[in-house]
Amino acid sequence: MLARSVVVSAAAVAVGAMAVSTASAAPHKVHVKHGTTTVTVAPAVAGALLSNGIAPIVTAPGKPAAVKVDGKLTLAATYPVTGGTLSTKPLGGTIKHKGGLKFTNVFNGRSLQVKNFTIDLTKGRLTGQVAGTTTRVPVFKLDLSKASVKVTKHRLNAENVILKLTPEAAGALNSTLKTKVFSPGLTVGTASTHPTF
Structure with a gap:
């Protein structure tokens, strides 16, 4: 069976295009059922957070793990996919999750938690x-x-998606935690997502 290529485009982020191989013809829109997404924090970012007293804590049902990236220890968090809707021509739509990430400033006890990522x-x-x-x-x-x-008949596999902190998130974290460690555009790490449909 011949694979076909589709162009992946993220309209709000001008990051270029890439080829997406499909093992078979998929519906134009599909409902996401299950799967997982893993976020891996860049080791330099994990070190900077900890050295400034900021502790990132994975909240349930997310699962934390200690992993090595380029030989350096860092944090990874895996979250269950709970739903969403995807289109494949071109690739778009949403992937919903449960669980979250709580940032706590151990120097002053202040914290901010975001959850139910989409x-x-x-x-x-x-x-x-x-x-x-x-x-x-x-x-x-x-x-x-x-x-x-x-993209295959029943699954999307996306690896090494780079995560850059938005100005809104950086401002909220700095303001709430009373720190200056977060900056807009900071490359926090990468994500790999594997939703099934």
């Missing part, structure tokens, strides 16, 4: 709900320039 492939961003509110904010911009993406 990957928006159409807008090229990842949003999260601020815990204790109904407010949803853009947390990361998705940089697809070095990503590997494949």
Whole structure:
């Protein structure tokens, strides 16, 4: 069976295009059922956070893990995919998750938690709900320039999606935690997502 290529485009982030191989013809729109997404923090960022007293804590049902990137220890968090809708021509739509990430300043006890992440492939961003509110904010911009993406009949596999901190998230974290460690555009790490449909 011949694979076909489609162009992946993130309209809100001008990061270029890449080829997406499909093992078979997929519906124009599909409903996401299950899967996982793993976020891996860049070792330099993990070190900078800890040295400034900022502790990132993965909240349930997310699962934390200690991993090595380029021989350096860092944090990874895996979250269950709970739903969403994807289009494959071109690739777009949303992937929803449960679980979150809580940032705590151990020097003053202040914290901020975002949860229930949604990957928006159409807008090229990842949003999260601020815990204790109904407010949803853009947390990361998705940089697809070095990503590997494949779509098969029942699964999307996206690897090495670069996560860059949005100005909104950087401002909220600095203000709430009373720190200056977060900066807009900071490359926090990478994400790999594997939703099934």
